[in-house]
Amino acid sequence: MTGFASIFTGINFIVTIHKMRAPGMTWNRLPLFVWGLYATSIVQVLATPVIGITMVLLILEQTLQIGIFDPALGGDPVLFQHFFWFYSHPAVYIMILPAFGILSELIATFSRSRIFGYRAIALSSVAIAMLGFLVWGHHMFVSGQSVISSIIFSLITYLIGIPSGIKIFNWVATLYKGSIWLQTPMLYALSFLFLFSIGGFTGIMVGVLSVDVHLHDTYYVVSHFHYVMMGGSVIALLGGMHYWWPKITGKMYNETLGKIAAGLVFIGFNLTFFPQLVLGAKGMPRRYANYLERYADLHQLSTVGSWVLGAGLFLILGYALWSLAYGEEAPQNPWGAATLEWTNVAAIPSHHNFTRTPLVTRGPYDFHLADEVFGGGDGEIGGDGKLDGKGEVQVPDAVPSAPAEETA
Numbered sequence: 001m002t003g004f005a006s007i008f009t010g011i012n013f014i015v016t017i018h019k020m021r022a023p024g025m026t027w028n029r030l031p032l033f034v035w036g037l038y039a040t041s042i043v044q045v046l047a048t049p050v051i052g053i054t055m056v057l058l059i060l061e062q063t064l065q066i067g068i069f070d071p072a073l074g075g076d077p078v079l080f081q082h083f084f085w086f087y088s089h090p091a092v093y094i095m096i097l098p099a100f101g102i103l104s105e106l107i108a109t110f111s112r113s114r115i116f117g118y119r120a121i122a123l124s125s126v127a128i129a130m131l132g133f134l135v136w137g138h139h140m141f142v143s144g145q146s147v148i149s150s151i152i153f154s155l156i157t158y159l160i161g162i163p164s165g166i167k168i169f170n171w172v173a174t175l176y177k178g179s180i181w182l183q184t185p186m187l188y189a190l191s192f193l194f195l196f197s198i199g200g201f202t203g204i205m206v207g208v209l210s211v212d213v214h215l216h217d218t219y220y221v222v223s224h225f226h227y228v229m230m231g232g233s234v235i236a237l238l239g240g241m242h243y244w245w246p247k248i249t250g251k252m253y254n255e256t257l258g259k260i261a262a263g264l265v266f267i268g269f270n271l272t273f274f275p276q277l278v279l280g281a282k283g284m285p286r287r288y289a290n291y292l293e294r295y296a297d298l299h300q301l302s303t304v305g306s307w308v309l310g311a312g313l314f315l316i317l318g319y320a321l322w323s324l325a326y327g328e329e330a331p332q333n334p335w336g337a338a339t340l341e342w343t344n345v346a347a348i349p350s351h352h353n354f355t356r357t358p359l360v361t362r363g364p365y366d367f368h369l370a371d372e373v374f375g376g377g378d379g380e381i382g383g384d385g386k387l388d389g390k391g392e393v394q395v396p397d398a399v400p401s402a403p404a405e406e407t408a
């Protein structure tokens, strides 16, 4: 059921992006978040059926006693690993590619500069999605697969470092000489750059065939995975949640508490998972309740870190709920962003988002052109990327409307 939900969602996004873009929204004007979702959708549609079929085979084996994976019935358990990782490595990209997309929006908006290397970032997402199907064997270096297979999987794994590196360098280049505005979403974006880079670098270590034999099934892998999935995906998700909160709920959140929580999450996360990298390198295996005396200090440090991390996350939950009930009403475009959704005058967009189909006349990061659109009102967006006054930007007719026949 969840597999079909995932597949249909992917098809829905692919079709929507191909067929339902607003007039003037060319492929080169798609926000990078949409490019991220597009790449994700490809993975969802192609990878999810594999885990679905694996589940069906498992059911057949259990009910009809046909030997597929169970050696007692003449099956092959390593075949199950192949099927599992053929889905589950791409599944990691289902989680990280939207995060990459969010990050591009945050970095561009809060450094108020045109994203550096738009095409490179967009196409690197698609490249990661494609390459992601060719590396599943790096989870199976110790499964007894042939050495030549392992060497090939290791090599292709390194290739994924190229599009990932392209993204990181382009984001940093976008920050360079940008007019950086350190609001909560940007704190998460900067956290992401640091944490995801550690996730990437530790991935290089476990991609080395010889080193992986030592690190396999240790806390090192647990930590590496969390630096990618939590330091990457969840941190970007939190940044995106704060960024779009005013558009989703129509309310503002408390900026001071937001920054404190972002700090707690960053410190707590590192305190929780960095000791686990060291533990793993020293040989602490994963999935064990007990451990040797000499691992105690780092385990305790990690535990304390998890409390700090938890405090940060509960603080977010607290002020998010408070904002829903008592939050200040959000201005139309609190961050001075240049993408289409912020031109919507509705506090909370209705089901079809726009009452009239908008006509897109510029790129998603053309802040200088967006200034013209948004300028002149109460809260003019200055060149420093900050709103003056209360940041009210109410210019309903500033976005040109498409001709009536195209709205159908």
Ligand SMILES: [Cu+2]
Pocket (backbone or CB within 6 Å): 088, 089, 092, 135, 136, 138, 139
């Ligand atoms: Cu993998």
